[in-house]
Amino acid sequence: MSKRIIFILYILLIFLKSQRSKAQPWVRVGYFWYEQEEFPISNIDSSLFTHLVCGYADLNSTSYELSLSDSDRLHFSIFTKTVKKKNPSVTTLLSIGGNTNTSVFSSMASDSFYRKSFIDSSIKTARYFGFEGLDLWWVNSDSSYDMSDLDFLFEEWQDAITSEARNSTRSKLILTAAVNYAPRIHSDNYPVESIQRHLDWVHVRHCDDLMPDIWTNFTAAPMAL
Numbered sequence: 550m551s552k553r554i555i556f557i558l559y560i561l562l563i564f565l566k567s568q569r570s571k572a573q574p575w576v577r578v579g580y581f582w583y584e585q586e587e588f589p590i591s592n593i594d595s596s597l598f599t600h601l602v603c604g605y606a607d608l609n610s611t612s613y614e615l616s617l618s619d620s621d622r623l624h625f626s627i628f629t630k631t632v633k634k635k636n637p638s639v640t641t642l643l644s645i646g647g648n649t650n651t652s653v654f655s656s657m658a659s660d661s662f663y664r665k666s667f668i669d670s671s672i673k674t675a676r677y678f679g680f681e682g683l684d685l686w687w688v689n690s691d692s693s694y695d696m697s698d699l700d701f702l703f704e705e706w707q708d709a710i711t712s713e714a715r716n717s718t719r720s721k722l723i724l725t726a727a728v729n730y731a732p733r734i735h736s737d738n739y740p741v742e743s744i745q746r747h748l749d750w751v752h753v754r755h756c757d758d759l760m761p762d763i764w765t766n767f768t769a770a771p772m773a774l
């Protein structure tokens with residue numbers, strides 16, 4: 550795996566909510582995966598971005614709350630402060646998943662009790678570390694997704710985010726997800742209506758620069774890098 554690819558520049562191109570508001574501002578997003586140590590957070594030229602996504606928080610496979618190592622805590626706690634030095638208006642999101650075993654995600658999404666643990670913990674963690682949004686990175690699967698579970702997850706997540714913002718009188722957290730380059734992944738269709746209704750936008754993953762030997766050799770239309 551090339552350690553040089555620090556920013557996964559899956560620049561998002563699709564604004565599913567743009568039908569609602571025609572004058573959507575452009576969003577320029579970069580993913581930062583802190584595990585690639587030779588590129589420190591302070592080297593990010595955040596002036597190039599409107600949004601930066603920091604990854605990845607893992608899931609505890611029994612409680613389904615977020616599970617953070619000491620190193621995660623260290624990096625998450627300095628991320629927002631550090632990138633705002635160069636660009637005070639950049640918005641930061643915490644990405645969940647990445648390396649998480651996909652069967653752990655599937656178990657979480659299939660049970661309303663676990664979904665609630667996950668959702669509550671994600672909101673608490675984002676607030677604690679000063680992130681202004683949450684991103685779900687759950688696309689690296691060879692197995693079949695249960696898309697109706699994802700539908701429930703997005704709905705309940707957005708409801709919790711809305712309710713938390715109301716209760717805390719803070720700005721609402723942004724909610725996004727990384728998705729495949731097509732409305733299908735493997736043999737499943739994404740819950741597109743749920744995504745349109747409950748997510749702010751999606752990050753279209755049109756290739757996998759990190760693991761070309763494992764993932765598909767084909768790229769799709771948005772691959773303009």
Ligand SMILES: *[C@@H]1O[C@H](CO)[C@@H](O)[C@H](O)[C@H]1NC(C)=O
Nearest residue numbers: 609610611612613614616617
């Ligand atoms: C996961 O959660 C369980 C139950 O809360 C806890 O006992 C366990 O230590 C956690 N595991 C990790 C790796 O944090």
Ligand SMILES: *[C@@H]1O[C@H](CO)[C@@H](O)[C@H](O)[C@H]1NC(C)=O
Nearest residue numbers: 610649650651652653654656
């Ligand atoms: C993912 O978790 C499941 C169930 O806990 C386990 O059977 C499987 O071996 C794990 N897969 C990997 C790649 O760790």
Ligand SMILES: *[C@@H]1O[C@H](CO)[C@@H](O)[C@H](O)[C@H]1NC(C)=O
Nearest residue numbers: 709710711712713714715716
């Ligand atoms: C917001 O407050 C209501 C009423 O007290 C409560 O039922 C709800 O769980 C709270 N939501 C969150 C996300 O804290």
Ligand SMILES: *[C@@H]1O[C@H](CO)[C@@H](O)[C@H](O)[C@H]1NC(C)=O
Nearest residue numbers: 760761762763764765766767
């Ligand atoms: C991608 O192409 C390489 C080189 O031709 C090949 O070795 C690999 O098996 C291919 N991967 C997939 C997933 O098709």
